[in-house]
Amino acid sequence: MSDKNSLLEAFKQTKYQVNGHGARNVQVLKDVFNDLDGQLESEMYGKGKIIEEFQEKMAAILGKDSAVFFPSGTMAQQIALRIWCDHKGIKKVAYHPLSHLEIHEEDGLKELHQIESILMADKNRVIEYEDVRGMEEEVACLLLELPQREIGGQLPEYKTLEAIAAYCKEKGIILHLDGARLFEILPYYEKSAAEICSLFDSVYISFYKGIGGIAGAILAGDEAFTEKSKVWKRRHGGDLISLYPYFLSADYYFERRIGKMKQYYEGAKELAQFYNQCYAVSTKPQVPVSNMFHVHFDAPKEEMEQILTVICRETGIGLSSYVREATNNASFYEVSVGDLYANLPHEQ
Amino acid sequence: MSDKNSLLEAFKQTKYQVNGHGARNVQVLKDVFNDLDGQLESEMYGKGKIIEEFQEKMAAILGKDSAVFFPSGTMAQQIALRIWCDHKGIKKVAYHPLSHLEIHEEDGLKELHQIESILMADKNRVIEYEDVRGMEEEVACLLLELPQREIGGQLPEYKTLEAIAAYCKEKGIILHLDGARLFEILPYYEKSAAEICSLFDSVYISFYKGIGGIAGAILAGDEAFTEKSKVWKRRHGGDLISLYPYFLSADYYFERRIGKMKQYYEGAKELAQFYNQCYAVSTKPQVPVSNMFHVHFDAPKEEMEQILTVICRETGIGLSSYVREATNNASFYEVSVGDLYANLPHEQ
Numbered sequence: 001m002s003d004k005n006s007l008l009e010a011f012k013q014t015k016y017q018v019n020g021h022g023a024r025n026v027q028v029l030k031d032v033f034n035d036l037d038g039q040l041e042s043e044m045y046g047k048g049k050i051i052e053e054f055q056e057k058m059a060a061i062l063g064k065d066s067a068v069f070f071p072s073g074t075m076a077q078q079i080a081l082r083i084w085c086d087h088k089g090i091k092k093v094a095y096h097p098l099s100h101l102e103i104h105e106e107d108g109l110k111e112l113h114q115i116e117s118i119l120m121a122d123k124n125r126v127i128e129y130e131d132v133r134g135m136e137e138e139v140a141c142l143l144l145e146l147p148q149r150e151i152g153g154q155l156p157e158y159k160t161l162e163a164i165a166a167y168c169k170e171k172g173i174i175l176h177l178d179g180a181r182l183f184e185i186l187p188y189y190e191k192s193a194a195e196i197c198s199l200f201d202s203v204y205i206s207f208y209k210g211i212g213g214i215a216g217a218i219l220a221g222d223e224a225f226t227e228k229s230k231v232w233k234r235r236h237g238g239d240l241i242s243l244y245p246y247f248l249s250a251d252y253y254f255e256r257r258i259g260k261m262k263q264y265y266e267g268a269k270e271l272a273q274f275y276n277q278c279y280a281v282s283t284k285p286q287v288p289v290s291n292m293f294h295v296h297f298d299a300p301k302e303e304m305e306q307i308l309t310v311i312c313r314e315t316g317i318g319l320s321s322y323v324r325e326a327t328n329n330a331s332f333y334e335v336s337v338g339d340l341y342a343n344l345p346h347e348q
Numbered sequence: 349m350s351d352k353n354s355l356l357e358a359f360k361q362t363k364y365q366v367n368g369h370g371a372r373n374v375q376v377l378k379d380v381f382n383d384l385d386g387q388l389e390s391e392m393y394g395k396g397k398i399i400e401e402f403q404e405k406m407a408a409i410l411g412k413d414s415a416v417f418f419p420s421g422t423m424a425q426q427i428a429l430r431i432w433c434d435h436k437g438i439k440k441v442a443y444h445p446l447s448h449l450e451i452h453e454e455d456g457l458k459e460l461h462q463i464e465s466i467l468m469a470d471k472n473r474v475i476e477y478e479d480v481r482g483m484e485e486e487v488a489c490l491l492l493e494l495p496q497r498e499i500g501g502q503l504p505e506y507k508t509l510e511a512i513a514a515y516c517k518e519k520g521i522i523l524h525l526d527g528a529r530l531f532e533i534l535p536y537y538e539k540s541a542a543e544i545c546s547l548f549d550s551v552y553i554s555f556y557k558g559i560g561g562i563a564g565a566i567l568a569g570d571e572a573f574t575e576k577s578k579v580w581k582r583r584h585g586g587d588l589i590s591l592y593p594y595f596l597s598a599d600y601y602f603e604r605r606i607g608k609m610k611q612y613y614e615g616a617k618e619l620a621q622f623y624n625q626c627y628a629v630s631t632k633p634q635v636p637v638s639n640m641f642h643v644h645f646d647a648p649k650e651e652m653e654q655i656l657t658v659i660c661r662e663t664g665i666g667l668s669s670y671v672r673e674a675t676n677n678a679s680f681y682e683v684s685v686g687d688l689y690a691n692l693p694h695e696q
Contacts, residue, residue: 027386029593038375042562071419075585108583112460208589214390215588235456236584237423240563241556245377245593 014318021212021338032252063194064220076219079232084174088140095143097123098150145178152284152294165199177203184210184290187262207250216246264291267337291337301331362666369560369686380600411542412568424567427580432522436488443491445471446498493526500632500642513547525551532558532638535610555598564594612639615685639685649679
């Protein structure tokens, strides 16, 4: 514990931090609102010019009829799956074993919606076409997370996505996209967001990953779907009188960062190459397909924390503020390349 | 519709508006963050100095062991009732027929938590001791809303509260306070928040009514209760990475307005007296017990909209931006006295 804290402390003192866009501090909000006219009226419970304009903008970008802003992806995705389960009359959905819904949401999907999850594929790889075709259980909906965050941000081939989408359409399985990091994969696939989303019936995107906003999510789909999602948003307690602190920030950072996704992606590939040249270090995926990857070490967490603390203190470069345990006495951490990477002196 | 819009438009043009604290615009947020140091670090998923300090402060004010900040009261209260139902092993709660849970939440309590509501008392009056004593159904929890908003903000006598609390304790019924407007009733009861809350097992308060914040709520109770509420907060999708835009604003406006509750209350009593002197106009309650009341007219909604529009245009005073239909061809609107009332020239 003391080592972990000393790594975090040493990390905070470094001049250069490699990952992300910078500190998650109040300045992130101040930068947005300094520029905004104070007379701009709040939306009221999801209604009003400023929220509707943002939702329409995001719907257009995602190539969907309609979009609804949510305070969180947890809320947006549970609601999406609930709507599709009700629509199909089947209380089962399929997703990856390391889906956010399965490991980070305290079983909200089961506890609040009584929806059963069918875990697809081995947890160390992405869902492939054969997994979908081989699925024995009847499910209302299949959720694909692109990229698959918990395994370093891996992606299937684009033609696999097309094959899965065609199969689901044929079999009447609804296809939902967990696109928390959708914009981050566009440079690799060389597709627009709308092209990718056209394979899916509904899509969720997040604003505090690559976009670097404060919080919040968009859920998009056809009009009947998004109208139902508003009712469920109210039931969940997410239909706040004012969500503008989030969606105005989302819009601000979207405009500033959407054009930099290729830069982040190229940075991630370069950085991964550096890591892979080091002894007992490897990245997953070996060549990143987005701005993110995992760095794995053939050394236990405690040892890596000590090494990283020393690197922080001696070089002024913060590679990571934490290390997580892996199996077989190994360890890893996650890297997300953002604005900070471009500021690094390349003498690492 | 066109009349309603012309009232709203005329209202927005008025020099003096009688109700509330002023426009719900972006300036409300800017005023908070202009004063704050940009280096202040965000909390992370409910953990961190700034959220914990605020929660501890509010717990102390409410006289409870522990408090948790929620994005909304809808979320906080459903969760409170769910925890108490699980605790008692009974999926039933009792509340007023015009409780927020019953009429404004799209049946979230039933749809998400499968909790049945027992509606107490006639909808035109508050819940009295006899209603509680006469309750035939076994419920896990009784929710009291103080003041009862949808009937103009009425209150039972304080001794009634004490009798209900004693009865619930004896019978093992959990007592929860919907204190959305708790601070607004302290001048009438001449009690502290902690004194009132001591009658209840758990309490919810809101930050965008009398306090005039942007959004958000506190749920308070014993440690076991609030710890469970954090798990449910995550399940609901309310455990955002950053809630600071709300709780820092809540704290800012709490400090600026908590000392003015008596001024708002006295203003409401004075304003209600003015209304009651007018022909075919009456307030409910006749003498307010908080900063709020309803104004009832013996005239249909459309006629009142026209009259109010004329008043807006000719006097520059905005009494209300809307009128709601009542039974028997009558109509009403809600008044909440806030900062603006003190700025009025008293020549109305």
